Amino acid sequence: MSHPKILVTGGAGFIGSHVCVTLIEAGLRPxxxxxxxxxxxxxxxxxxxxxxxxxxxxxxxxxxxxALDRAFAEHGFDAVMHLAGLKAVGQSVSDSIGYYDVNVAGSLALIRAMERAGVRTLIFSSSATVYGDNQHSPIRESATYAAVNPYGRTKEMVERMAADLTRADQRWGIACLRFFNPIGAHESGLLGEHPHGPPDNLLPYVAQVAVGGRGHVVVHGDDYETPDGTGVRDYVHVMDVAEGHLAALRYAATHRGLLTVNLGTGRGASVLEVIAAFERAAGREIPVHIGPRRPGDAAAYWADVQHARDRLGWRARRNLDQMCADCWRWQLANPRGFDDPSPELTAKRLAAA
Ligand SMILES: NC(=O)c1ccc[n+]([C@@H]2O[C@H](COP(=O)([O-])OP(=O)(O)OC[C@H]3O[C@@H](n4cnc5c(N)ncnc54)[C@H](O)[C@@H]3O)[C@@H](O)[C@H]2O)c1
Known part of the structure; x- marks a missing residue:
């Protein structure tokens, strides 16, 4: 395989587009x-x-x-990275069947198409939500499944499917990557996250407040048992996650069976720490309102990253300041996301910033 061709489902999305950058730079063809x-x-x-x-x-x-059979026949893929899916936890409660359909039935249809095409190397985007909200941190991959919402259960079901498949058929090599909280943007300022509608996650929200598109950030609870009372999460740079995909592909291409690994930094940051890091990156104050806790939010969790180091030789290289600086660069140059400027205008805005 000189320049392997990789099917990237969901490759136009936030993480998938960054994965494409990493694959192309490594000489692969997504x-x-x-x-x-x-x-x-x-x-x-x-x-x-x-x-x-x-x-x-x-x-x-x-x-x-x-459509899948046509794509496999036309392109002759060597492996598949499966990032397509629905990811809004709240929506997964109100439309659980829609989530099972896309995330579970979609993965099943993809695996069947791979089987028909004889392509048996798969990297699957799973999530730390499979652990639920009551684990001891750092969380190891051996922790029990305890998802507390349909979104997390769809990821668990696909992981179980992958485990059963690799147990029954030794020709398959599958890596399930449990992402913690991917944030940030490509360092060029040209590529980043542009949510449709109000952002679900903290950092895009903070970024929109910083650029003036929203008035303030609501912090959901400051009375948790954490050092500053706000929730603690393991934020990981999206380019580190993308590099984790490449490392997993290299592993899965040469090892059959199932590998399940956390992709996180191994360290937690509180909501207030993230906001402070963003203030440093943007050089401006972010107005904050403290609101009540949200039901189902854990106080704190972060990843045990030893398994990813041992098996993939991968570890997150970028820190919280870099995550915020890259996110800010993207937001500043593209306040309306891909609707906004041409790359030339983006470059001008960056030069002027
Ligand atoms: N962003 C996170 O915080 C996070 C955390 C853990 C896991 N994940 C998982 O990583 C993957 C990528 O997440 P993301 O943040 O890039 O989300 P995203 O919404 O930006 O990307 C998902 C992509 O899948 C596409 N898609 C949705 N349904 C599809 C279907 N039926 N067929 C083909 N394409 C479809 C969407 O159009 C989108 O481009 C998802 O599977 C998500 O569950 C994300």
Whole structure:
């Protein structure tokens, strides 16, 4: 395999587009399959602005067997990275069947298509939500499944499917990557996260407040048993997560069976620490309102990252200041995301900042 071709489902999305950058820079050829339900195809033009190569886009659904067979026949993939899915925890409660359909039935359809095409190397985007909210940190991969919402249970179900499959058929090599809290953006300022509607996650929200698009950040609870009372999470730079995908692919291409690893930094940061880091990056104050706790939020959790180091030789290299600086650069240059400027205008705004 000189320049392996990799199917990246969900490759136009936040993490998938950064994965494409890392794959191209490593000499691989990603092909994206995405419905664009939560992304913008211009993210792939930005991948081209960074790398010089625009990954081909197959506009299609992972649940669509015909579209999958066509893509496998046309491209002759060597491996698959499966990032397509729905990820809003709250929405997974109100539309659980929709989530099982896309996340579980979609993964099943993809695995069946891979089987038909004889492609048996898969990297799956799982999540720390499979651990639930009551584990001892640092959380090891051997912790019991205890997801507290349908989103987390969809990830658990796909992981279990992968475990059963690799047990029954030794030709498969699958890596399940449990992401903690991916944030940040590509350091160029050309590629980042642009949520449709109000952001679900802390950092895009903080970034929108910093740029003036929203008035203040609501901190959900400051009476947890943590050093400053606010929730503690393991934030990990999206480019570190992307590099984790490449390391997992290299591993899975040469090892059959199942590997399950955490992708985190191994250290927790509180909400107030993140806001302070963002204030340093942006050089401006972020107004904060303290609100009540949200039901189901854990006080604190972070990853045990030893397994990823031992098996993949991977560890997160970027710290919280860099995550915030990169996120700020992206937000400043692209306040309206991909709707906004041309890459030339983005470059001008960055030069002026
Ligand atoms: N961002 C996080 O905090 C986080 C944390 C843990 C795990 N994950 C997982 O990582 C993966 C990528 O997350 P992201 O943050 O880049 O989200 P994202 O929404 O930006 O990307 C997901 C992509 O999948 C596409 N998609 C959705 N349904 C599809 C379908 N049926 N067929 C084809 N494409 C479809 C969307 O259009 C989008 O481009 C998801 O599986 C998510 O569950 C994300």
């Amino acid at each position: 092909v994206v399959l995405d419905t664009l339900v939560n992304s913008d195809p211009r993210s792939l033009q930005r991948v081209a602005n960074i790398t010089g190569v625009e990954p081909p886009l197959v506009r299609g659904d992972v649940r669509d067997a015909v």
